[in-house]
Amino acid sequence: MSATSGIRPTKGYLMETKRRIQTIERGTEFLKLKRDQLAKDLTESLDVLKGRRGMMMNNLQEAYSALTAAYLSLGPAEVQSQARSIKNTLDLEILPRSVMGVVYPSVRVKETPEISAELDITLSHAAEKVYEIIEELIRLAEFEERVSRIAEELGTTSRKVNALENMVIPDMQHTIKFIEDKLDAESMEELVRMKLIGGTRQ
């Protein structure tokens, strides 16, 4: 089936189509701006993410070493028993946030674990290291999710722009041309018919 099948070649439809193509072209421009902004944001975010991940890996390595040292010097049973004396657990609240129409989860730390027992110094040292990175880890997870959603949105926006630029707008332009040609042909026919009628009368 051709792209022009089912099109009513009327002036009203032509005007309606021209109005629609203008809106679509303006929308495409906005989408291009959004795409460029998202691409810029993504590139910057990826650099930040790479740096943050590197730092996080170092901090995690440090925390893991401290925890390993605590286990080796106290034994697993004592570490687990002392860890049991930490009363509160980590309590998080996840809320939606939106940037340029991209919705991503924002994490709020409501409650952090509280060390109230007489923890062994090796274990409290390890716990401090772990606590130091907990919030950092949460922020990193939040940032990673944001970056992932931006990348997803960038893909969707690019596909939309491509579809509009390469399919929808050319199709509509084709339709406009088709209607205009049809209307021109009709008006030519009409003119010829009028001339023929006029010539016969004379």
Added chain:
Amino acid sequence: MTRANLGTNYVVLRTHARIADLLNKQQMQRLAEANDINEFIERLKETPYGEIEVEHDDKIALNLEKVFIKKFTDRIEEIVKITPAKMGEFLHAYFDFRFEVLNLKRILRGKFTESSTEEIAESLIPIDPYIVKDYDELINAKNLDEVVMKLNGTSYQTLIDKLPLYQEHDALWPLELELNYIYARNILRLTEKLAASDRRIVNSLVKYETDVENVLIAIKRRGKEDVDMESIFPVTYGIDRDDLKAFIEEENLNKAIDGLEEPYRSVLEPIKTGDIALVRAMLRKGKYDAATKARAGNQFGFNVILAFLVYSEIEKDNLVGLAWGEVQGLSPEQLLKYIVIPWD
């Protein structure tokens, strides 16, 4: 020769024989170099530990820890049974009392966080009660307050006085510190019953350990104001409260460490590089060296018995650490860093 001396000589002879059962440096290194926990258990078969039957589940490190503790407590029992009364009483207290205090702390921690009775029971060191009548009675208490009240009439009854402080802070540290104090006080009392020469050896070990532990507690309180030195450090020996205060208040920790005398300075040296866990390994090494020095001084006295038990405890700690490390897949270098294997 008096009857007591004859008894001591017999125990010393038996102890010399038992020292030969301890793992040597090569055996310990071979265990550390095992590729995984199965190979570790296989290699353990070649040692006096022989075949160990243990469940290969996700708690294998904990199961092995129980096996090593059992082996250690059996060694204590074996020696204590044949040791003359006063020495035996002291050795019994030095080890079993310490384990009981550890078990009480574990019960209190479990009750504090409302853990199940099964969880609490599983966390305990498998030893017979020393002062308390029955661990199950404490585990099945309704809450922490009831556990403490059940200790009324025992050496632990001063814990009851600390209950208001626990309730005020909703924190376990007042009770755990009091338990440390009860242990230290009782050990000190029992030391007085020993002969002067034996007391010197014990003092060098007990005081050294208490002093280093006090410093570690002080470091944890760094930067805090209004620290009640009397209640936090009820017992001090070579490092007095003024020195400990310096660890809490001194801006530069290295300066406070340098201000101490040997052997404390060397033991605490790893703190300067931030490797606090290494202090505990150094502490064990210090105890090992002190026991070895005392043993070298007299091959036929109480010091040989004490040295054997100190070596046994270090061996138990080493094997517990190695087993956990093997389960985690740590490299031999990582494992050996915190393991004390100085004997040949």
